[in-house]
Amino acid sequence: MKSTVETTVDSLLSKHGEAQKDRITKGVNQTALLWKASDGNENEFRTYCMDHFISDTNELEKVFQRISDNFEVIFGYFNKITVDLQRPLHLDIGEILPVDESFGTYNPSVHFKDDFFTNKIAFLITLNFPYYTLEEKSTLSGAWTRKDWAYARLGDVFDSRLPAEANQQVVNASTKSDMYIADYNIFAGKLIDDANRTLFPPDMKLLSHWNIRDEIKTNYGKPDGIERQRMLYEVMKRIVAQEIPLQVINSKVYNWNPFTNKVFDNGKEIAATPEPSARYARILDFFHAQQEIDTYYPSLNTYLLRTFEKDMEVPLADLENLFTVYLSSPEIQKIASVIKNRLGRELEPFDIWYDGFKTRTSIPAETLDKATRAKYPDPAAVQKDLSQILIKLGWPKERALSIASLIQVDPARGSGHAWGAETRDQKSLLRTRIFPDGME
Numbered sequence: 001m002k003s004t005v006e007t008t009v010d011s012l013l014s015k016h017g018e019a020q021k022d023r024i025t026k027g028v029n030q031t032a033l034l035w036k037a038s039d040g041n042e043n044e045f046r047t048y049c050m051d052h053f054i055s056d057t058n059e060l061e062k063v064f065q066r067i068s069d070n071f072e073v074i075f076g077y078f079n080k081i082t083v084d085l086q087r088p089l090h091l092d093i094g095e096i097l098p099v100d101e102s103f104g105t106y107n108p109s110v111h112f113k114d115d116f117f118t119n120k121i122a123f124l125i126t127l128n129f130p131y132y133t134l135e136e137k138s139t140l141s142g143a144w145t146r147k148d149w150a151y152a153r154l155g156d157v158f159d160s161r162l163p164a165e166a167n168q169q170v171v172n173a174s175t176k177s178d179m180y181i182a183d184y185n186i187f188a189g190k191l192i193d194d195a196n197r198t199l200f201p202p203d204m205k206l207l208s209h210w211n212i213r214d215e216i217k218t219n220y221g222k223p224d225g226i227e228r229q230r231m232l233y234e235v236m237k238r239i240v241a242q243e244i245p246l247q248v249i250n251s252k253v254y255n256w257n258p259f260t261n262k263v264f265d266n267g268k269e270i271a272a273t274p275e276p277s278a279r280y281a282r283i284l285d286f287f288h289a290q291q292e293i294d295t296y297y298p299s300l301n302t303y304l305l306r307t308f309e310k311d312m313e314v315p316l317a318d319l320e321n322l323f324t325v326y327l328s329s330p331e332i333q334k335i336a337s338v339i340k341n342r343l344g345r346e347l348e349p350f351d352i353w354y355d356g357f358k359t360r361t362s363i364p365a366e367t368l369d370k371a372t373r374a375k376y377p378d379p380a381a382v383q384k385d386l387s388q389i390l391i392k393l394g395w396p397k398e399r400a401l402s403i404a405s406l407i408q409v410d411p412a413r414g415s416g417h418a419w420g421a422e423t424r425d426q427k428s429l430l431r432t433r434i435f436p437d438g439m440e
Helices: 002-016 018-035 042-052 058-087 098-104 112-118 120-128 135-141 146-156 164-183 209-219 225-240 279-295 303-312 316-327 330-343 350-355 365-376 381-394 398-403
Strands: 185-187 203-208 255-257 262-265 268-270 407-411 417-419 428-432
Touching: 002 018, 018 042, 018 120, 042 120, 058 120, 058 146, 098 164, 112 120, 112 164, 112 330, 120 365, 135 146, 203 209, 203 350, 209 225, 209 350, 225 350, 279 303, 303 316, 381 398, 381 407, 381 428, 398 407
Parallel strands: 407 428
Antiparallel strands: 185 203, 255 262, 262 268, 417 428
């Protein structure tokens, strides 16, 4: 009750003095916001706050350090379990078994908040290291020390009381989405146009959508570049509309004309079956999972707010304004005119990826691929050369060796990603795509 919160604040002020007013007021109110009847009655709430508020700065720092050390252990092992269980899904190390998908959706951290509200450590943190909104951080940050920021970051951990079931739904939806896109390849060498021509190397394999986008970029300035770009753009449209034939996804068996959407087996047209709406089912699953989470956040009660205010720490209004100013600027129209003149044609939708303003190499991609395959035939070769890459980029030798020693290179099943460490004795993971004949 509001009256309980007020009397608790008054009692703590009497005990610890007005100098602690801001901390006491914020800490008690946030703790009350997350306290349930199952945690104790009104009197037990008041008693907990009176017994656990820390006013001495030295004791507060000691408690913070102890919690920080313990959280490194907890989050570090959570991270290791998750990374290890998802290895078959993320790394190109063999067949994905149905049981791998089940293990991949398991997340040991989903019960973390439930457990720490139950043992009341979460309340110790909300009371003494309260959560600050993005607006408050922006206002106060100018005067904050490194320690102030550390205390605020600890407060970020318990900004809501999200139950394990709701958290698990998000994990399930995210993991299934990752699995869906990790093996969504298009064999460009099997694409044909209306004249039955293939425009790409026979063994070219493009992951949707990153590799397709990058291949569109690389074809600016090439004699047959526009034909290749238009073909890949048709592929993208078929994927988005869920009209792509199921037979051509991650398959090098059939030829496919994305313009007519016809599939051929040894020159003979076969019946094509459109891919089911799996892509949009994954999006809808994620939407419903986040919608369920909305109800557990006192203030950040939409996914958009959580993404901007909590994850990226950029106000949504600021970003909206940034896009509005950028897209309505006269410079955009001028740049479009420059691109149009350079290309000698009307702009097409995929020209959003035009990259002709950077210095371009005269070396064909095929020549570069041959060089990288020879230089990096496997992940071990990339691992061995990391420090030299950093040195060539300008890092001092000692620093380059130090950074490289903290990184482990793995062969990615999909496009690849970086996965940071959660403890000081773990390595950061660099997952990059390396084919059996080497890196392209």
